[in-house]
Amino acid sequence: MKILLNGAHHELAPGATIVDLMSGLEIAGHRVAVEVNGRVVPASEHEAHRLDESDRVELISAIGGG
Amino acid sequence: MSVAEEHMRQELSDPLTIAGRDYASRLLVGTGKYRDLDQTRRAVDASGAEIVTVAIRRTNIGQDPGEPNLLEVLPPERYTILPNTAGCFTAEEALRTARLARELLGGAALVKLEVIGDRNTLYPDMIATLEAAEVLVREGFEVMAYVSDDPLMARRAEEAGCVAVMPLAAPIGSGLGIQNRYNVREIVDSVKVPVLVDAGVGTASDAAIAMELGCDGVLMNTAIAQARDPVLMAAAMRHAVVAGRAAWLAGRMPRKRYASASSPETDLISSS
Numbered sequence: 561m562k563i564l565l566n567g568a569h570h571e572l573a574p575g576a577t578i579v580d581l582m583s584g585l586e587i588a589g590h591r592v593a594v595e596v597n598g599r600v601v602p603a604s605e606h607e608a609h610r611l612d613e614s615d616r617v618e619l620i621s622a623i624g625g626g
Numbered sequence: 627m628s629v630a631e632e633h634m635r636q637e638l639s640d641p642l643t644i645a646g647r648d649y650a651s652r653l654l655v656g657t658g659k660y661r662d663l664d665q666t667r668r669a670v671d672a673s674g675a676e677i678v679t680v681a682i683r684r685t686n687i688g689q690d691p692g693e694p695n696l697l698e699v700l701p702p703e704r705y706t707i708l709p710n711t712a713g714c715f716t717a718e719e720a721l722r723t724a725r726l727a728r729e730l731l732g733g734a735a736l737v738k739l740e741v742i743g744d745r746n747t748l749y750p751d752m753i754a755t756l757e758a759a760e761v762l763v764r765e766g767f768e769v770m771a772y773v774s775d776d777p778l779m780a781r782r783a784e785e786a787g788c789v790a791v792m793p794l795a796a797p798i799g800s801g802l803g804i805q806n807r808y809n810v811r812e813i814v815d816s817v818k819v820p821v822l823v824d825a826g827v828g829t830a831s832d833a834a835i836a837m838e839l840g841c842d843g844v845l846m847n848t849a850i851a852q853a854r855d856p857v858l859m860a861a862a863m864r865h866a867v868v869a870g871r872a873a874w875l876a877g878r879m880p881r882k883r884y885a886s887a888s889s890p891e892t893d894l895i896s897s898s
Contacts, residue, residue: 622727
């Protein structure tokens, strides 16, 4: 299935969870906030939260800034 | 007592209190525009800052997974991480960024709210800032608001429940110094929450002036990061903030129009 990941198309196995997505990107366990279709998904739900076709997913980090 | 110990003693006995927490350092620093994370870490360390700002952005998915990230270099266990809403031009964008930041930082409530109104000046859109502040305060955030240098707006931000107001002293990243000392002074007198100059500082004397005006702290990024030697400038800023605070507490001498000799004017050797 296709999702929109940080604004770009991304291919993902059907039924994949947020943790599956992050593992595939080799960022499992990293400090990343996740938003799906405009709503924050708490870290405690990443394991269980299954993504759907066309979901808009944002993975967010802290970077240098003032 | 060494100079460093003297600084430490003064900082400890005169804490900056924000949202009920005490900080020994009155210098807050940003983490943008550094050459690399190692320079960021060394400059932050030299600044003595305990509160450091970060930006919230999309994760760089293509990057080397082993590459260190900012929060490993500046661990939230050691520093109070102050996420900003920089780059947001609407209240809605700022709310979204603040909520993601809170999730990212394990529920930490502190946020630096900035809603920008103009791309050239990066002046805050105060109407949108106040709208966003009210919502964030209702949601339990501790809002440190980047505000214009209008004392009325600072008061409105305080009334909205912000835990600190942070007026600009000159445009963000301009390094023009404190261009509005009467406004800053008026804001200091207008609100009870801490007042921190945020934006405009260019060099150490600017930071000292902000503190001498009675500000509770100074937040800066570019003045350190874009100095020729950022780590040395970070140390200079630390000293300047401590010195400016001490001068404010000490109370400056009155200004006089005419000279007043410092040495006794009697018993001069040439007296006959």
